[in-house]
Amino acid sequence: MSSDVVDLIMQDHREVERLFDKMREFPDTRPLAAPVLSALLIAHSRAEESAVYPAAKDEAGDTEEVAHSQEEHTQAEAMLKRLVETDPESAQFGEVLAELEDAVTHHVEEEESTVLPHMKEHLSEQRRMELGEAFAASRAEHLGERPGEATKEELKWQAHNVGLTGASSMGKAELAKKLKAKTG
Template sequence: MGHGGNVIDELVTDHREVEELFGKIEALPSGHKDRKMYADQVTMELVRHSVAEEAYLYPAVREHIDGGDALADKELEDHAEAEQIMKDLEGCAADDARFDQLMVKLMREIRQHVADEEQNLFPRLRAACPPDALDRLGEKVRMAKKTAPTRPHPAAPDKPPANKMLAPGVGMIDRLRDALSGRGKHA
């Protein structure tokens, strides 16, 4: 969940962890019960990652990059689409006919989003933002992920200050639900 380094290094490491979980899902046959466990882990990681990006990365993009408002708005649209897919996936068992369809859709959306961030947004941010500011953002992102929600909440605010105020409380409730249900635990 927290890896160290500047904001870009932190988020790229998150991307690799999610891709590894996608690989585990893809390696299992359709309907296998562990696909749901990995899907829950993917959702938990993606929600924490998204909340941290929305709280700290996208405001920095708006501040430091020319045309940053449009760039950040596009990233937020991507998040909203992925969050709705995750919400739909949350109610599906691994052997549900919609599970595979939703998983494929989520993987496609996330892979496109990651490619866009890593090939476009991150290089532009690295060029425009001082290294010490990137380091501070990395620490803020790590802190945000510790208290962030672990379940999709498509109707929740995605821009400061409301998202920063609400996320810790919602995150606490999500983590309690996860602990009680065993969600996200390895088989």
């Protein structure tokens, strides 16, 4: 198995797509599949935000794309929080699931057509392997976290990724509020 960060990210994308397909096609799997989807999306997002996006922004020059991707992560996390708080057997669950799937699919398509190819082009194979190790370690560390429960340090990474200045001098609540205002 490759430890190139681009390959690892794309593997996660395929697994997320598989989980969406499963929950859409087999609604009886939703009570068990939704927590798995949530855990994977949160761990994946946190790992990208701390280990990948700073390198994509600072080393590969993808400042605008990273800021946009960070905004999409923030929006998807809010949708994911709604999903895990919704009864998997309700009609509303299907609506929230469809909204989340559309948002995540859009994000994946953009990331795989801009950020990831730029990383392949502008970062050496050795650097992508280093980032792959950091991504995998961060993802493992964040497995089991729930949407809406980012730490101040994680919020600071998100602020860096969207170009929000002054994050280190803000309290966690103020930082979360500023990020929400910036990312819509």
